[in-house]
Amino acid sequence: MNIKKILFVLAAVLLVLPSLLVTASTNDGKSTEAATKKDGKVSSKDEVVYATFNANGNTQNIYVVNTLDVSQAGQVADYGNYSNLKNLTDDSELKQSGKKVNVAAPEGKFYYQGNLDNQQLPWNFSISYYLDGKEIAPKELTGKNGHVEVRIKTSANEAGNTAFFENYLLQISLTLDSEVYSKIKTEEGTIANAGKNKQVTFTVMPEKEGEFKVEADVVDFELNGIEITGVPSNMSIDEPDVDEMTGDMKSLTGAIADLNNGVSKLNNNVASFEKGASELKSGSAQYKNGLAGLSGSSSELVNGSNEMKQALKKMSNSIDGEEEIDLSKLGEMTKGLSQISGGLRETAKGLTTLKDNYTKAYSALDQAMNDIPSNDISEEDIEKLYNSGADEKTIKQLVDTYTAARKATGTYNEVKQAFDSVGGTLEGVVTSLQDMADNIDTMAAKVSSSIESLDVSEGIAQLQEGLTALSNNYNTFHSGLLEYTNGVSQLSGSYQDIHNGIGGLADGAEKLEDGVGELHTGTSKLHESTKDLPKQMTKEIDEMMSEYDKSDFEAVSFVSAKNKNVNSVQFVLKTESIKHEEPESKEKPTKKETGFWARLKDLFT
Structure with a gap:
């Protein structure tokens, strides 16, 4: 590190450290004290559901990042059948009693993560792979050459909360390396440039099941994880001028x-x-x-x-x-x-x-x-x-x-x-x-x-x-x-x-x-x-618009019906990547530093 950079870091530390110390002492003192003595209030809650799948679309892990908008510091409660909890806001302990989570939360945004073991997603996903017209297991496809097809099916999971299937749209994205894939084709989706890669995107409307296929010529097959997002289709659709x-x-x-x-x-x-x-x-x-x-x-x-x-x-x-x-x-x-x-x-x-x-x-x-x-x-x-x-x-x-x-x-x-x-x-x-x-x-x-x-x-x-x-x-x-x-x-x-x-x-x-x-x-x-x-056409348009207009949908919690004032719920899903397995390193990984100084150091390195 040169002299100018050292001086710049020291100046930043001198400028930031006093305010951090004051803020930390103020928050840790006042907020914690207030949070432990009285009941708090939560004005709204957001949930982001993260899930990982294997290459065939079978669920592996699900966890939820909860964001509580605390309007009054104090003891607040949230609900969910979590197997493990992690405080993402501060170092205070989260207490769990059955499906109830007790939090001593300061005023403002409070984040915590909860892992789910037995929760069902609203959708079922099935992903299959074909090489030169024959179905093949994902692991066997690694490094192969030829004509590849990736077929994706989505359907409603009756064991999940059907409100999300009925009111959410899915966006499925595959990122294909242009050095690996060529002659990319699909009938149901769109193909766009993403740097040196091609991005293939499919959309599944609410209350609909999807069946998609993308095909390409491939050399030394690898595939990054398929990304799936689920968001509410709550935008109001303006009725077209049919005069x-x-x-x-x-x-x-x-x-x-x-x-x-x-x-x-x-x-x-x-x-x-x-x-x-x-x-x-x-x-x-x-x-x-x-x-x-x-x-x-x-x-x-x-x-x-x-x-x-x-x-x-x-x-x-x-x-x-x-x-x-x-x-x-x-x-x-x-x-x-x-x-x-x-x-x-x-x-x-x-x-x-x-x-x-x-x-x-x-x-x-x-x-x-x-x-x-x-x-x-x-x-x-x-x-x-x-x-x-x-x-x-x-x-x-x-x-x-x-x-x-x-x-x-x-x-x-x-x-x-x-x-x-x-x-x-x-x-x-x-x-x-x-x-x-x-x-x-x-x-x-x-x-x-x-x-x-x-x-x-x-x-x-x-x-x-x-x-x-x-x-x-x-x-x-x-x-x-x-x-x-x-x-x-x-x-x-x-x-x-x-x-x-x-x-x-x-x-x-x-x-x-x-x-x-x-x-x-x-x-x-x-x-x-x-x-x-003309009347029949207007009626059909009205019915079609009402079918896709979900603007009147009120958000519900994914983890528990007891959670109120839910502002939004989003799903971020991803399959594992199909890549060459790297040999495990015998060297012990160095323990990464954490804390304020480590984060500050990362800003300037």
């Missing part, structure tokens, strides 16, 4: 309500669409059957017309050859023309009925298709709906129905022009048939009139001329009739595809109605379950 969140939830519930209303309208429109499609299918079936019947009778109509053409030709040739003329055949001809005219009119009547039914069904279909909303829903909107937390099955039904509806309207718009032309085509066919019937009626009337006014002796030439003209004109009519029957046959054959398409449309409309009905049921349930979502 913005509830506002968003209200927007969501409003959107779901609008969605439900829209699906309800869609359901009604699809029902109308399905009804119109069903009526169209029925009318199309009638139209198809009528075409088939008309096509089937075309051969009879052509054969009759062909016979009529041959008869006219024969009559014309007979008169030209001055053969005997059977005028009764002319009467049969007028009768046949009238029958042809009647058949054409019946056909025209059937097609008129078909046209009316088709027009009605098509009008209903067109109205239903136009009632389907044309809203465009983007992929982004659909993604938001999936992320809203709504039932995914219901959302999928909604999206599928929306897609089917869009496809149906697209298909309908593509074939609408063909549907529009059917009515006009039927109207044209009916008009042509009626014109043909009128022409045949006119032809029959003229033939009948000619027969009645016929003068055989004088009108043979005139009759021959008329029959020749009739025969020639009838050839033109017969050619037109062939074209008509061929057209009817082609229409009957090709309309089957149209009818199949209409049938598919009707079946699809029925399935669409069922799907939209299920969708409406789903959106109704979704709306019902989410309409109070």
Whole structure:
């Protein structure tokens, strides 16, 4: 020690020693005297519980450092089932009677330690170690290399005081030397730098059990003791401002309500669409059957017309050859023309009925298709709906129905022009048939009139001329009739595809109605379950906050329920370190000096 340091120590001694002597004599005299003559008062008490574990988490030793805040010097009592006591304040003796500790305490803070043999901690701890995937004893792990896992479990100790388990949080810390550990990983905790070391920390909330794991690559394994602290979770937690969140939830519930209303309208429109499609299918079936019947009778109509053409030709040739003329055949001809005219009119009547039914069904279909909303829903909107937390099955039904509806309207718009032309085509066919019937009626009337006014002796030439003209004109009519029957046959054959398409449309409309009905049921349930979502969310937050807000917890003593005015209780726990065992030294350890002078000397060395 150099001269300056010696002078500094002597100066400090000269400055401190008088006050220490005065204070010591004053305290030892007045306080001890006061403490032995009257009862003292303790305004509050603090307890710090220290415990050591072996490397696997089994308890080895427990002791408590008690701090009594003595507001009035004198005899005070404290309680605890201690196996050994140590005064940490002064040299006065502590007296123990059963679970009662008697102290002659001066005013101020009084510290003493009590060791516990049979006390139970509020928590159970289990610590296990794994090397390269296989469990290994801590002592066998010392000095090993490889991939190490440390697994820690905490649970409630039913034999301990559950008030601490319910209201205290645990913080578990491992300090890992960076020269020994690398590639440190954990999912449940946090990793922070602590000088050249890494500190891994886990937290266990009140009323919760914990299960944690930290893993790393290790060289020459060693581990400092795992530190565990238990402190009251008595901080008051401010309730978060949920106005913005509830506002968003209200927007969501409003959107779901609008969605439900829209699906309800869609359901009604699809029902109308399905009804119109069903009526169209029925009318199309009638139209198809009528075409088939008309096509089937075309051969009879052509054969009759062909016979009529041959008869006219024969009559014309007979008169030209001055053969005997059977005028009764002319009467049969007028009768046949009238029958042809009647058949054409019946056909025209059937097609008129078909046209009316088709027009009605098509009008209903067109109205239903136009009632389907044309809203465009983007992929982004659909993604938001999936992320809203709504039932995914219901959302999928909604999206599928929306897609089917869009496809149906697209298909309908593509074939609408063909549907529009059917009515006009039927109207044209009916008009042509009626014109043909009128022409045949006119032809029959003229033939009948000619027969009645016929003068055989004088009108043979005139009759021959008329029959020749009739025969020639009838050839033109017969050619037109062939074209008509061929057209009817082609229409009957090709309309089957149209009818199949209409049938598919009707079946699809029925399935669409069922799907939209299920969708409406789903959106109704979704709306019902989410309409109070803001209130439900606020309630859940309140319950969560109350679960972790332990600010109303009043401290209780760890060592005895008889101790009152307990201010705080803390737990400081630690496992033994896993290190290479050092050989015991044969030299006797030097006895460390104690007392004021030793403490003063330590300050300057």
